[in-house]
Amino acid sequence: MLHRQPRNYMVGAAALTRGLPYCPSRRASQVIRPTASSHGRAEIAATGEGSDAATRLVISSSFTLAIQVQTSIRSINMLCLERLSPSLLSLKQLEHLDLSSNFLAKPSSRMSLFLGNMDNLRYLNLSGIPFTGTVPPQLGNLSKLQYLDLGKSYEMYSTDITWLTNLPVLQYLDMSGVNLSAVHDWPQNLNMIPSLRVIILSSCSLDSTNQSILYFNLTKLESLDLSWNIFNHKIGSSWFWKAKGLKYLNLHGSSLFGHLDNALENMTSLQFLDLSYNYNNNLAWTGNLTRNCSFEMVGNLKNLCSLEILDLTSNYISGDITVFMERFPQCTWEKLQGLHLGYNNFSGTLTNFIGNFINLRRLELNSNNLNGRIPPSLGNCTRLTIIDISGNKMAGPLPQQVQYLTSLSTLHVNSNNLSGSLPTGIGALAKLTYLDISNNHFSD
Template sequence: MAKSPMDTLQLSYIQIAIAFLLFAQAKSTTEHTSTPQPNDTNTACIASERSALLAFRAGLSDPANLLSSWKGDDCCGWKGVYCSNRTGHVVKLDLQGSGYTIDSDSRKVLAGNISSSLLGLQHLRYLDLSFNEFDKMQIPEFIGSLHKLRYLDLSMSMFIGRIPPQLGNLSNLQYLDLRSSYQDRDIHDGTYSTDIMWLSRLTSLEHLDMTYVDLSAIVHWLPVVNMLPTLKFLFLTSCQLRTSPESLQLSNLTSLETLFLVGNQFHQRSTPNWFWDLTSLKYLDISYNGFYGPFPDEIGNMTSMVELHLSANSLVGMMPSNMKNLCNLEVLYSYTSNINGSITELLHR
């Protein structure tokens, strides 16, 4: 029976919810492993770093008084500022806003300019400026000089323009979130990149999210991603990618567990395709990509799979019998595909 528009819309919301749950889970895991512990009450604030923080604050607009605690000599006690118990250096700056809340009156965000005074925090390992409103500002190139960063989240903060390749200098990064606030396909209303070779230098990266970043000018994106051997989570949703290679001659993505390629413009046969060879995958979403052709037999080899999203493509044919090998599979979405055969055996294995 054909899906009604309402059914399709509801399933789309479910997919978005699942994506955010996976993102939260991945973020929580990364924070647990790389976040410095809160500062000790006896930690002394380093004067030069306090000055750098105050200069940074001076460039911001703070209508909700999020930084009202930023006064006095003890910068290690300021909201969002964490210092090393051992050295006293500022190692974490967590200034995530609450943009995109349903109630606009409850939104608490920072705006204004991001000052290069942050370069005074050369021991910074964690920087989160997500969900703020740096409206029509480009991501500052100088962030690429904070060489000790392991965690960088600039997502959903209304940045525009080219993503600076200087971010490739952050060789210690494990977590990078550059999700764009703009779903508009006008390149001037969001972030974009015409060359992502800088990513290849982030060889410790485990989590990469470039959702809604315009990558339409990039053809050979996969060889660059393949240079990230520690990558576990990859989100390239609605990036206007147009090519999905049939295979990787030598895959380095043996640690990849989560892959979201939703809403790109591949419009090619579903098989052969490089991601069917990633047997480490637990979560795969290739919905809304224009894939067509037979339901891939290769799925039966992906024995780690927990969630598989194939919806809004043009897959046809019989569901492969080897799907009974997917003993960990909990969720399968394949609506709008013309697939024959019963899934009873799969569900009651």
């Protein structure tokens, strides 16, 4: 069975990539220096030796950084720099600085220490720049900073992040890709910044979320991304369950396992929950699992009245699919938009209960052990754009009610035991661009 790529969900930042930007010319004069200001705009310019590169970087009076790079070949949205000039310090009034997705050539690829002296900054975005070496603790001098993005810095590391506690009004922090394997007290450090609303620490080589926090201060925290770390411990003991105001929680590929117990009962604001690809040790969600991870999650969904997206892809979860769905409280039925349960061991028959989720956009039940027929009530879910029930043991015909799914763009029902004729109304699905009914027993 072809294993499809996992979805990319983004909050506040683009999906992570490791590619380096294209540089139009290495001959260009690439040191950024401020030029004379005119009409309330401070202009920073660098011009190449030939016609192959001409670069102008503009900082407007509203302190929004705009980068325009024109070449004779194409227009691109990054700037190729040899180094950042300390002359930027002359912009004492600067509040907003965005240098993201630029290329700094070695050996000048370490983060410039002078950035820690731009103490009027509220916004600093250095994401996607291939810096190397340690994150300079001088960034802790930026006491007015509200937004700090150091994400996608895969060659940077830090052994001490206590400097973050000197940023008392910080609301957004992205250090994805920065190696923090030597920082074991990172939750305690972050807990000393109660203004934080968004924390993104994906792919940081973190090894635990088991730390004890006696007095929890992150009461404003709404979004937490700890995906692609290797925690390898029980999920129920994690500190983040104390963040009861969370709306977004991404634990994709973090090697968590065990019993959720009552961890979700207080997460009444949670809209997005991604526990996918925790298959290394099997996440105990419902039913009887291998490796002695058995658990019946009775009642734990009852207060998730804000839930819109649930992703449990590839966890080898077992149990009856209808029993699982019936645990969603009625307050969730009209809010749930994405249900991703592919690559598990769910069994049983998909019943008409699925028709209660009338605002579903995406339903993925592929690669399980489901049998029985596709319920006609699926036609109630008229906002569905993607259905994937491939790789099961479902039989019978496609229900005629499929014709009511006028928003449907993708339908995977391949590799089942479906039979009969295709519904005549399927030809009216004007938005359907991908249809796979292979490896079934359809008569036409």
